[in-house]
Amino acid sequence: MTGKKQAKQGSYQKGKDKRQDVLEVAAELLIESGYHNFSMRKVADAAGIRLGNLQYYFPSKAKLVKAMLDHALSSYLDAFVEIRRQGTPEEQFLAVIDKVVNDLSKKRTTVFFPEVWSLSNHEKGVTQAMDEMYENYRKVLADIIGEVNPALSALQARRLALFISASIEGHTIFIGYRKPWTKETANIIHIAKQSFLWLIMQGDIPE
Amino acid sequence: MTGKKQAKQGSYQKGKDKRQDVLEVAAELLIESGYHNFSMRKVADAAGIRLGNLQYYFPSKAKLVKAMLDHALSSYLDAFVEIRRQGTPEEQFLAVIDKVVNDLSKKRTTVFFPEVWSLSNHEKGVTQAMDEMYENYRKVLADIIGEVNPALSALQARRLALFISASIEGHTIFIGYRKPWTKETANIIHIAKQSFLWLIMQGDIPE
Amino acid sequence: MTGKKQAKQGSYQKGKDKRQDVLEVAAELLIESGYHNFSMRKVADAAGIRLGNLQYYFPSKAKLVKAMLDHALSSYLDAFVEIRRQGTPEEQFLAVIDKVVNDLSKKRTTVFFPEVWSLSNHEKGVTQAMDEMYENYRKVLADIIGEVNPALSALQARRLALFISASIEGHTIFIGYRKPWTKETANIIHIAKQSFLWLIMQGDIPE
Amino acid sequence: MTGKKQAKQGSYQKGKDKRQDVLEVAAELLIESGYHNFSMRKVADAAGIRLGNLQYYFPSKAKLVKAMLDHALSSYLDAFVEIRRQGTPEEQFLAVIDKVVNDLSKKRTTVFFPEVWSLSNHEKGVTQAMDEMYENYRKVLADIIGEVNPALSALQARRLALFISASIEGHTIFIGYRKPWTKETANIIHIAKQSFLWLIMQGDIPE
DNA sequence: AATGAATGAGCGTTCATTCAT
DNA sequence: TATGAATGAACGCTCATTCAT
Numbered sequence: 001m002t003g004k005k006q007a008k009q010g011s012y013q014k015g016k017d018k019r020q021d022v023l024e025v026a027a028e029l030l031i032e033s034g035y036h037n038f039s040m041r042k043v044a045d046a047a048g049i050r051l052g053n054l055q056y057y058f059p060s061k062a063k064l065v066k067a068m069l070d071h072a073l074s075s076y077l078d079a080f081v082e083i084r085r086q087g088t089p090e091e092q093f094l095a096v097i098d099k100v101v102n103d104l105s106k107k108r109t110t111v112f113f114p115e116v117w118s119l120s121n122h123e124k125g126v127t128q129a130m131d132e133m134y135e136n137y138r139k140v141l142a143d144i145i146g147e148v149n150p151a152l153s154a155l156q157a158r159r160l161a162l163f164i165s166a167s168i169e170g171h172t173i174f175i176g177y178r179k180p181w182t183k184e185t186a187n188i189i190h191i192a193k194q195s196f197l198w199l200i201m202q203g204d205i206p207e
Numbered sequence: 208m209t210g211k212k213q214a215k216q217g218s219y220q221k222g223k224d225k226r227q228d229v230l231e232v233a234a235e236l237l238i239e240s241g242y243h244n245f246s247m248r249k250v251a252d253a254a255g256i257r258l259g260n261l262q263y264y265f266p267s268k269a270k271l272v273k274a275m276l277d278h279a280l281s282s283y284l285d286a287f288v289e290i291r292r293q294g295t296p297e298e299q300f301l302a303v304i305d306k307v308v309n310d311l312s313k314k315r316t317t318v319f320f321p322e323v324w325s326l327s328n329h330e331k332g333v334t335q336a337m338d339e340m341y342e343n344y345r346k347v348l349a350d351i352i353g354e355v356n357p358a359l360s361a362l363q364a365r366r367l368a369l370f371i372s373a374s375i376e377g378h379t380i381f382i383g384y385r386k387p388w389t390k391e392t393a394n395i396i397h398i399a400k401q402s403f404l405w406l407i408m409q410g411d412i413p414e
Numbered sequence: 415m416t417g418k419k420q421a422k423q424g425s426y427q428k429g430k431d432k433r434q435d436v437l438e439v440a441a442e443l444l445i446e447s448g449y450h451n452f453s454m455r456k457v458a459d460a461a462g463i464r465l466g467n468l469q470y471y472f473p474s475k476a477k478l479v480k481a482m483l484d485h486a487l488s489s490y491l492d493a494f495v496e497i498r499r500q501g502t503p504e505e506q507f508l509a510v511i512d513k514v515v516n517d518l519s520k521k522r523t524t525v526f527f528p529e530v531w532s533l534s535n536h537e538k539g540v541t542q543a544m545d546e547m548y549e550n551y552r553k554v555l556a557d558i559i560g561e562v563n564p565a566l567s568a569l570q571a572r573r574l575a576l577f578i579s580a581s582i583e584g585h586t587i588f589i590g591y592r593k594p595w596t597k598e599t600a601n602i603i604h605i606a607k608q609s610f611l612w613l614i615m616q617g618d619i620p621e
Numbered sequence: 622m623t624g625k626k627q628a629k630q631g632s633y634q635k636g637k638d639k640r641q642d643v644l645e646v647a648a649e650l651l652i653e654s655g656y657h658n659f660s661m662r663k664v665a666d667a668a669g670i671r672l673g674n675l676q677y678y679f680p681s682k683a684k685l686v687k688a689m690l691d692h693a694l695s696s697y698l699d700a701f702v703e704i705r706r707q708g709t710p711e712e713q714f715l716a717v718i719d720k721v722v723n724d725l726s727k728k729r730t731t732v733f734f735p736e737v738w739s740l741s742n743h744e745k746g747v748t749q750a751m752d753e754m755y756e757n758y759r760k761v762l763a764d765i766i767g768e769v770n771p772a773l774s775a776l777q778a779r780r781l782a783l784f785i786s787a788s789i790e791g792h793t794i795f796i797g798y799r800k801p802w803t804k805e806t807a808n809i810i811h812i813a814k815q816s817f818l819w820l821i822m823q824g825d826i827p828e
Numbered sequence: 829a830a831t832g833a834a835t836g837a838g839c840g841t842t843c844a845t846t847c848a849t
Numbered sequence: 850t851a852t853g854a855a856t857g858a859a860c861g862c863t864c865a866t867t868c869a870t
Contacts, residue, residue, distance in 0.1 A: 034329035036243040053851045111328045117380050118325035121318045122241035131387055162388055163398045170377020173324050180338055181369055187413040191370045195406050206394040260834050448743035450657040467830045525742045531794050532739035535732045536655035545801055576802060577812050584791020587738050594752055595783060601827040605784045613816050620808045674855050
């Protein structure tokens with residue numbers, strides 16, 4: 001036994017672990033300083049390794065950023081799978097609202113996503129990763145919506161999912177971590193729930 | 208006698224004009240390349256002047272960015288003043304939705320605002336300018352909402368303005384310029400209008 | 415009456431006054447920041463005039479520095495003329511020691527002279543101005559020394575003046591303003607006086 | 622097995638050598654041009670390396686200057702240790718005078734020290750390094766003085782060391798390399814020796 | 829006598845990347 | 850795997866100077 005965790009294959013496992021470490025450290029750095037202060041050197045420093053070594057794991061900055069994104073965004077989807085496992089459709093829907101809106105006030109979410117939105121307008125790799133992630137998110141949401149009101153067509157459910165998810169994302173800028181309206185989170189959730197439920201049940205959604 | 212004896216920077220018309228030119232060129236550059244590719248040198252190049260001369264007009268990058276922000280954001284507020292000048296409150300409200308959502312699909316809006324949101328998490332000057340701008344925007348919106356349903360208290364109207372404006376902003380990322388759902392703009396407007404009007408007239412808004 | 419002071423010839427007198435103002439402001443700036451942080455812009459700012467105007471009075475940085483030096487150094491000589499006017503030679507000598515050593519602890523002296531010494535090694539204009547000033551100073555000192563002990567030849571007196579003035583200057587670095595041994599000033603004066611007087615009266619000075 | 626597994630910067634002999642080279646080249650440049658003409662670029666050029674590489678060895682100008690200072694000042698202290706190794710106290714004392722005063726006329730000494738004196742008034746790092754160096758120097762001097770005249774208290778010896786070392790330093794400006802009185806060096810030494818010895822043996826030194 | 833405008837050079841610093849070891 | 854060394858480009862900024870007004 002040469003390390004903390006049981007390594008099936010010594011050096012290979014070690015490399016995989018360190019890659020993960022670096023990705024998490026890098027995400028923190030991005031959140032703390034913004035992409036325009038994000039550099040390979042700073043990541044290496046924060047990760048406690050040398051620049052040369054960092055570039056052994058991630059040969060270019062673009063590749064590191066792509067890996068960070070995949071790592072970070074994928075983790076957000078896991079939560080929905082969990083919610084889908086119990087309760088009525090309406091309960092699930094309300095749980096999603098609760099979960100997502102409450103997440104907005106975490107520093108990670110508040111800072112990370114605007115960074116991604118901005119980058120996605122200029123870096124192709126980011127655009128794709130972000131779109132995929134939101135696509136998956138909306139898919140789950142549309143499924144739930146379809147179950148809440150089975151009278152809706154698949155397209156109508158997708159439109160509602162788009163409107164609802166977009167509406168929620170927009171609050172990041174106002175009720176997120178250290179934003180002027182953070183304390184309004186509970187009231188926003190109250191308004192959001194009734195507004196979205198009314199839309200699902202009684203709204204006039206284009207076919 | 209043309210006025211004060213002591214002339215200050217920008218007192219020549221030539222200089223004033225060039226300052227405006229630079230601000231517009233700079234905004235375009237920011238939109239085209241993102242803040243992380245935005246440099247004083249590139250602005251100078253794009254404006255057809257020398258770096259040193261650019262820094263005569265804007266002694267620091269921060270000051271240039273601040274001036275850009277004030278310039279850009281103030282122009283958005285002018286539109287609302289216009290809308291307030293005619294029609295019933297409900298017509299004004301719907302006009303705001305129309306105006307703002309349709310604006311999202313312009314390249315300027317789609318790209319400029321996420322850039323500002325991201326920056327606002329890391330640069331104090333930007334945070335302040337952005338917060339002020341949204342505060343003004345919400346104030347106008349709350350006024351209209353209060354007129355649409357006079358039964359609402361001032362606080363309720365402000366909460367609705369927050370929820371509605373945030374919801375709209377969130378669509379930037381999905382139906383903006385060259386975004387996957389750009390073509391859904393009309394449908395989103397249709398959903399938004401009824402959803403927000405229902406909230407204003409019949410919603411249960413926390414007191 | 416157009417100004418504060420009676421001006422013989424309006425604009426001419428005004429120009430002369432402002433030149434003096436600038437020179438004093440510039441000296442302060444040099445003392446505060448050191449020559450390597452001394453710039454035309456900062457002088458202009460400190461003097462409350464525009465860069466272009468400063469360069470009307472002093473067309474180049476070198477000329478400003480030269481003028482500053484002449485202005486500053488000449489003022490130091492006036493003090494000696496005063497001392498020569500009364501008392502026995504020995505009293506005059508001791509008064510010089512008192513005056514000069516006590517001067518070392520003033521911020522002006524402590525900071526200004528090392529700046530000049532350093533510059534004099536690299537800028538011809540400064541070398542000359544400094545050498546002239548010290549030459550005049552030593553001349554006065556040698557005269558006094560010759561009167562204190564008339565048995566000394568002129569050359570011996572000059573050698574003593576050199577040794578004594580150099581010895582005193584050296585203390586700038588150690589007992590000057592905010593230096594580690596500032597509080598030793600009185601003791602240093604005590605040691606200096608007896609040491610130098612012994613040298614003058616009984617020393618074996620090369621012929 | 623060559624030692625630790627984790628190598629640090631400068632662990633290759635190649636890098637160590639180059640660091641020393643740079644320090645010497647930098648000192649020469651400082652002496653030749655003065656601090657106000659001393660730049661990282663010029664050091665890199667003089668050392669025959671690229672700017673980026675220089676800043677790999679010395680990440681900031683301040684760190685380079687500090688390293689230069691430590692390098693230069695430490696070499697001065699070695700000389701005293703040597704002198705202490707033989708001869709009577711009086712012989713050692715006279716050897717110090719000889720050594721130090723003669724050193725003044727070397728270009729290195731004449732130019733380097735005024736540069737340091739000037740800098741020490743504006744840069745904290747320099748102040749500290751310089752004060753430490755002189756403190757060490759005075760300590761050795763005080764020890765010798767105490768041995769020359771054991772009747773002196775430790776405090777008296779330190780006061781004498783201060784007066785004597787300051788007096789000698791002051792001559793840098795007048796009898797140093799290419800200074801007007803360089804040829805007087807021998808005479809100055811003659812005067813200094815008798816003057817200082819008299820002070821040590823018969824002076825009235827404050828207790 | 830004074831300001832506004834503009835230039836070109838230089839500065840310290842950060843950075844992504846490459847390569848030898 | 851990992852470090853040390855090196856490069857070349859770019860960045861924000863300061864500056865002395867020139868010139869038109």
